[in-house]
Amino acid sequence: MKNKLLATSALFGSLVIGSSAYAQTTVTGNLAIAFKSNYDTSIANDTTAGIRGNSAFGRESQINVQNKGKLNNGMDYAAGFSLELDGERDSDMSNENVYLDFISGNTTLTFGVDHIQNTNRTKGILIGEDASDLASGNGINASTNFIQSAGANSAQAMGLGVVQKTPVGSFSAWYAPTNANSGSDDNVGRKAGATGTVLESDRESTYELGFEGGFGVKGLNTHLFYNEEAKGTGQHRDLTGLNVGASYNMGQFTVGYTRKETEAAGTSAATAIDTKQDEFGAAYAVSPNLTLAANYTKVDSSKAAAVDAKAKGVALGYNLGPVSIVAQYNQFENVDGVTSSGEFDQFFIKAKTAF
Numbered sequence: 001m002k003n004k005l006l007a008t009s010a011l012f013g014s015l016v017i018g019s020s021a022y023a024q025t026t027v028t029g030n031l032a033i034a035f036k037s038n039y040d041t042s043i044a045n046d047t048t049a050g051i052r053g054n055s056a057f058g059r060e061s062q063i064n065v066q067n068k069g070k071l072n073n074g075m076d077y078a079a080g081f082s083l084e085l086d087g088e089r090d091s092d093m094s095n096e097n098v099y100l101d102f103i104s105g106n107t108t109l110t111f112g113v114d115h116i117q118n119t120n121r122t123k124g125i126l127i128g129e130d131a132s133d134l135a136s137g138n139g140i141n142a143s144t145n146f147i148q149s150a151g152a153n154s155a156q157a158m159g160l161g162v163v164q165k166t167p168v169g170s171f172s173a174w175y176a177p178t179n180a181n182s183g184s185d186d187n188v189g190r191k192a193g194a195t196g197t198v199l200e201s202d203r204e205s206t207y208e209l210g211f212e213g214g215f216g217v218k219g220l221n222t223h224l225f226y227n228e229e230a231k232g233t234g235q236h237r238d239l240t241g242l243n244v245g246a247s248y249n250m251g252q253f254t255v256g257y258t259r260k261e262t263e264a265a266g267t268s269a270a271t272a273i274d275t276k277q278d279e280f281g282a283a284y285a286v287s288p289n290l291t292l293a294a295n296y297t298k299v300d301s302s303k304a305a306a307v308d309a310k311a312k313g314v315a316l317g318y319n320l321g322p323v324s325i326v327a328q329y330n331q332f333e334n335v336d337g338v339t340s341s342g343e344f345d346q347f348f349i350k351a352k353t354a355f
Helices: 002-021 131-135
Strands: 023-040 053-070 076-086 096-104 107-113 159-166 169-176 206-213 220-229 239-250 253-263 274-285 290-301 309-319 323-333 344-354
Antiparallel strands (some): 023 053, 023 344, 274 290
């Protein structure tokens, strides 16, 4: 037994030393400090004692640990994870950009969460934050109709996928056996319950197909993502999402557009709500360090008696080298889909740096 243990330990040690000899590890990070100020302009607050305005600072900080090298079969590999410490985070902080990639030429097989190219993107907002980010957590409205990640948001669940680079762009496919499961425990055990068979999450399996690229056209950048989560117990239909967008740069001018659609899986036809969002953006580079932009977002919901949610604003981006600053002024209307409710003006500024 002793000899067997020594042999096993020696083999394990040689594997660790051998892998280190071919690896390159880096530790990086990023930090953002933001200030947001809201003033409620809704008619409802003209006759009630609701909150008229609020202001606060916020932060977003992240540490990234990355490793890359070659396997003994000649393939490349990369692995890493991030520790995200946002001001409002009260759950798992290690489910950010977790990955193990096996790379052969232009093909990458990837395992993890929040790493593969995915639907959480826009070409319609060229400078600053999108309407979903800006309207959420504003302290005035409980909910918004704005979409950030369309549909099932599959890449935020632990799974596996493949990315293929081509001359026209990168194609991807992703699958997760249980949606909304960030893989916080490698044991994937069972929760306590009457049957004792419920896994880490009660969500169903999900997949996402995607594309990001410019088709070889200078100045063009496009994306297309479609995802779906299987219909669960009592659901009226599958949860699906579509995100298609394009931007085009013409020297100092850039224009962009994104269409996001979510078909929610309610328990009846009345609760299975369809939401469609259009995002428009234009930007002008005044100088290499200063850019001005205008943004407009509109949401159409199939919810009964819903009205269009809208956001419009202007943004200024300034590059100070290691620090970038973005300032935005925005006006929001009917963010929760109700007339004259959820209307407010907002000033937002964020400074970001990386190290």
